[in-house]
Amino acid sequence: MNYEMAQHVADVLKAVAHPVRLQIIELLENGEQCVGDIVKKLDVPQAVVSQQLGLMKDKQVLQSRRQGTSVFYTIKNENVIKLLHCLCHHCDNDSTQNSE
Amino acid sequence: MNYEMAQHVADVLKAVAHPVRLQIIELLENGEQCVGDIVKKLDVPQAVVSQQLGLMKDKQVLQSRRQGTSVFYTIKNENVIKLLHCLCHHCDNDSTQNSE
DNA sequence: TTGTAACATATGAATAATGTAATATATGAG
DNA sequence: CTCATATATTACATTATTCATATGTTACAA
Numbered sequence: 001m002n003y004e005m006a007q008h009v010a011d012v013l014k015a016v017a018h019p020v021r022l023q024i025i026e027l028l029e030n031g032e033q034c035v036g037d038i039v040k041k042l043d044v045p046q047a048v049v050s051q052q053l054g055l056m057k058d059k060q061v062l063q064s065r066r067q068g069t070s071v072f073y074t075i076k077n078e079n080v081i082k083l084l085h086c087l088c089h090h091c092d093n094d095s096t097q098n099s100e
Numbered sequence: 101m102n103y104e105m106a107q108h109v110a111d112v113l114k115a116v117a118h119p120v121r122l123q124i125i126e127l128l129e130n131g132e133q134c135v136g137d138i139v140k141k142l143d144v145p146q147a148v149v150s151q152q153l154g155l156m157k158d159k160q161v162l163q164s165r166r167q168g169t170s171v172f173y174t175i176k177n178e179n180v181i182k183l184l185h186c187l188c189h190h191c192d193n194d195s196t197q198n199s200e
Numbered sequence: 201t202t203g204t205a206a207c208a209t210a211t212g213a214a215t216a217a218t219g220t221a222a223t224a225t226a227t228g229a230g
Numbered sequence: 231c232t233c234a235t236a237t238a239t240t241a242c243a244t245t246a247t248t249c250a251t252a253t254g255t256t257a258c259a260a
Contacts, residue, residue, distance in 0.1 A: 001126050001188070006119035009187045013117035018248085019106035026101050035207055048249065050208055069206045069257050082186045086179060087109045088101070118218090135237055148219065150238055169227045169236045 015059040016080050020044055021052050024073075025080055028062070034070040115159040116180050120144055121152050124173075125180055128162070134170040 001009075016022060023042055027033055035053065039046045053073055056062040063076040075081060101109075116122060123142055127133055135153065139146050153173055156162040163176040175181060 001123060003119055003123070005188075006122040006126075009122055009184070010117050010119045012187060013113050013183075014247095017110050017113035017117050019103055019110045022106040022109055023101060023103070026106075036205090045250075046207075047209085047251080051249085054208075066207095066256085069204095071207060079186060083113075083183060084109070086182045086186050087112060088105075114217095136235090145220080146237075147221080147239085151219085154238070166226085166237095169234095171237060 011059065012061075012077070012080070013083075015056055015061050016083060018052065020048065021056060022084065024049070024052060024056070025061075025075065025084060028073060028075050029081055029084075032065075032072040032074040034067075034072045036070065038073070111159065112161075112177070112180070113183075115156055115161050116183060118152065120148065121156060122184065124149070124152060124156070125161070125175065125184060128173060128175050129181055129184075132165075132172040132174040134167075134172045136170065138173075 016025065020042065024038060027038060027041060033041075035046070035049060038053075039049050042049065053062060053064070057064060057073075061075070061077045061080055062073050064071050064073045066072075116125065120142065124138055127138055127141060133141075135146070135149060138153075139149050142149065153162060153164070157164060157173075161175070161177045161180055162173050164171050164173045166172075
């Protein structure tokens with residue numbers, strides 16, 4: 001893996017490496033949701049949710065469509081779901097806490 | 101996924117989300133390496149490599165053992181390898197660049 | 201047009217991450 | 231002990247991330 005490639009992978013990881021963004025991604029696993037619904041389900045101000053959604057859209061993790069006054073978001077880069085599952089799955093036999 | 105869990109997952113992701121750290125992890129997939137070898141293989145100053153190694157060790161991603169004057173590092177949290185594979189594998193059918 | 205709901209953006213402050221350069225520590229040789 | 235090699239740590243400047251507040255925009259109804 002050369003540096004450029006590593007940089008790209010790091011960018012994807014950074015796009016996801018935030019608790020609110022992770023929770024948003026988890027919500028969107030079940031299909032598209034509009035901003036208002038996301039705000040209701042997470043306990044986070046609307047502006048922050050919009051900021052994080054915009055950030056992930058910029059980084060090609062999410063995509064959006066407008067319907068009336070609502071904007072619906074879906075996952076564009078499906079690999080982030082695999083990423084989540086890699087980590088969530090392992091949290092049972094978690095080796096980040098204490099491995100022996 | 102509650103916030104605390106999301107925070108924990110985000111911490112693991114952040115521990116990995118850096119080009120040099122990713123390259124180090126890739127090197128260590130093939131078994132343990134001492135700091136000097138890592139420095140030689142990557143084009144990065146020794147202090148930076150030590151800093152990143154220390155950071156990953158703090159976050160339980162790596163572990164180390166000393167042998168004489170050398171310190172050998174290995175991967176402690178094997179899940180980061182799976183993470184890497186999730187992302188590297190997908191870079192063929194990459195949806196982060198342009199999906200249609 | 202005005203009003204309102206839903207969402208986005210701008211700004212700034214606080215905090216965290218990064219890289220550089222210098223210095224410190226540890227081990228072993230002699 | 232002194233020296234050399236290997237690695238770690240510190241201090242600092244720079245840049246990036248995050249959050250909150252306030253303001254702007256869009257779509258639509260009346």
